[in-house]
Amino acid sequence: MKIALVSEHASPLALAGGVDAGGQNIYVAHVARQLLRAGHQVDVFTRRDRALLPPISQMDGVRVIHVPVGPAMQLPKEKLLPHMPAFAAFLLDFCRKERQCYDVIHANFFMSGLAALAVKDALKVPLVMTFHALGRVRRLHQGASDGFPDARFAIEDELVRRADCVVAECPADRDDLIEHYRADPARIAVIACGFDPGEFSPLDPAEARRRLGWTPDEFAVLQLGRLVERKGIDNVVQGVAALEARHGVRAQLYVVGGDAQTPNEIATPEIARLRDVARRCGIEERVRFVGRRERAQLRDFYCAADVFVTTPWYEPFGITPVEAMACATPVIGAEVGGIRHTVRHGETGWLVPPRDPVALAARLRDIHADPAQARAMGEAGRARAQAHFTWRRIGQQLEALYARLAGAPAAQGEHERMVANARAASLRAFG
Template sequence: MKVDLVSEHASPLAAIGGVDAGGQNVHVAALAAGLAQRGHEVTVHTRRDDASLPERVVLQDGYEVAHVPAGPARELPKDELLRHMPEFASNLRRTWARHAPDLVHAHFWMSGLASVAAAGEIPVLQTFHALGSVKRRHQGDADTSPPNRIELERSLCRSVAHVVATCTDEVFELRRLGLTTDRVSIVPCGVDTAVFTPDGPVAPRGERARLLVLGRLVERKGQDDAVRALRAVPDAELVVVGGPAPDRVDADPEVRRLRGIAAEAGVADRLVFAGSVPRADVPAWVRSADVVLAVPWYEPFGITPLEAMACGRPVVATAVGGLQDSVVDGVTGDLVPPRDPERLGEVLAALLADDDRRAAYGAAGVERARDRYRWSRVVADTDSVYRQVLASRRPVEIAR
């Protein structure tokens, strides 16, 4: 099968940890590699954001990345890319006219718009990764998405062949946009359980208990709640991995904001910013933690808990979005209300004081990550959805 993935802003080649780089980059890269391993011909189409990039790159993982011209060949915030999607679609259309895939799998709503505009009769499957309706609800006036995003996502629900959602909460939101349940399947994001393991190198640490936050430095990720919660665990440090390069941490506005909160809370001496780290070093940082935190205001899915569980580390997460699926409350970790640093602090204090419970959460997390979220299963489940969609579109031969 020839499968083309479209990911307009999240290249599988991009570094992890920038404002617009994160879980989607990891997801697309792992899905493409896994599909190629299963024998499919896979191309990932992403926007050219650097003039020096070659037109196409063939990766050792067996798939190809095509850099599609759309707007200036430089990095742009994803919320500014909508006006460049007609050019993106036009280039896709020309490519697919020469070499049409069997199906297209679009990642993010703007990728879906471009794919539907370019695909003609080629079936398009859609994974949103995040929904504008959820973002608007939680961010309000701070939401920088194009004002018509929700209506455009609603139109995608009508026009794509099928939606691949990543969690049950997303299905509920999609139904509110008018998508019928027979046109959606749930396939979660995954984790590389050969890389994220309980055993392996551990990042340096001192005597203090370590709480770890991993990911982008954006306000909705709830790092400020984690900082305030430190007041309840006076013997612990909070290490934040992600954001700018280590030599640029001090100048970062979000770092400065969080340090200000820490100073007001009296915990500034226990807040550490590691900055962005190479992807290969992430497991060592996860293993160095006593507890891994994932405490966003909202989260479409959230890969950090999967990485923590695969490394055998207990998770404390907010009960939002996909975290409600991945973290089993009282089994692999604890769920807490979002934006409630007092409750977060209480839960962290109790968990840090209970070695046996942390060990039990860690062991259960490893089992859950390997059973439900290993990439081989996620890819196989996605492949199954592809085949079902293609089978439903084939004409039925009538016996005579």
């Protein structure tokens, strides 16, 4: 098949960890690579956000088309909606000029879906839609701090109604689509996000700490990902403080992520807020902001940590808990969104309420007090990640979905078998 992936603000070439560079960038990059390895031709369309970018880049054989709309600079995704008509016009013109039209177009995020509708309508190309976050659910959690206009809701309504299939990343995402958007359950496919075993696997913790320069015997807590308020990193800081105040356990918290290699409060304003939280909690010297790191370096951080913690208020899926599990590190996660389905409470780690540092401190104490149980949780997490959440499995499930929608010239029985297997895999993964 010839497949187009549209990801207007999240380029697969971007370094993850910045304000608008996270799970969607990783998702698009890995899905594109998996489809290419399966023998398909794959193009990714993303907005040109730097002046020196060529019109088309290559990523391991995948074409990345930089769409020249808006200023050639990084813009907050909340400011991109006015540029989507031009994005749609470029996308449609590019498709018309191609010698062979795409068999399927997979839009990522609602603005990409808006642009892709032009191709669906004009060229009758099947449209697959992954939202990665839903506007109404985001507004419920973020209130006035949500920078997107209300117009987003009507756009998402139309996409839910008109897309040939909507991909939900977990059962909670599926439930939100049905409850808040009246989505047809028969047109929703639950397909998770994943990890690459070539990137993430266990490593001797002592060796990982030596590489990073961490103290060998400290109790190390890791928070890794985008540094934005909804990720609840202030809750992790407060939880580490409560761990000492209530349970007498001192921990070192490492915060990895941001818009610069060196922690920079100008480039990443959230760092300033979090430092103030740590200062008010009396643990400023035990919260270390590491800065953004290349993906090749992240394995060392996951493996060096005694526990990985992520307590967002809202998380459609959450790739970092799966990556930590793949490295055999126990996870404490907020009982929200996809995290409450990927992390098995009491088996691969613990689930806690968001915005509850006392509950978090109690589970940190449990990890610290019972190293044998922590190791067992890490191993259980690794087995779960390997069984259900590799990008190879996710790629196969998407491939089967695309083939069914595009009517690819293979035996229909084989397509039906692949779709049935994908559904069964989703049930096994999420229970």
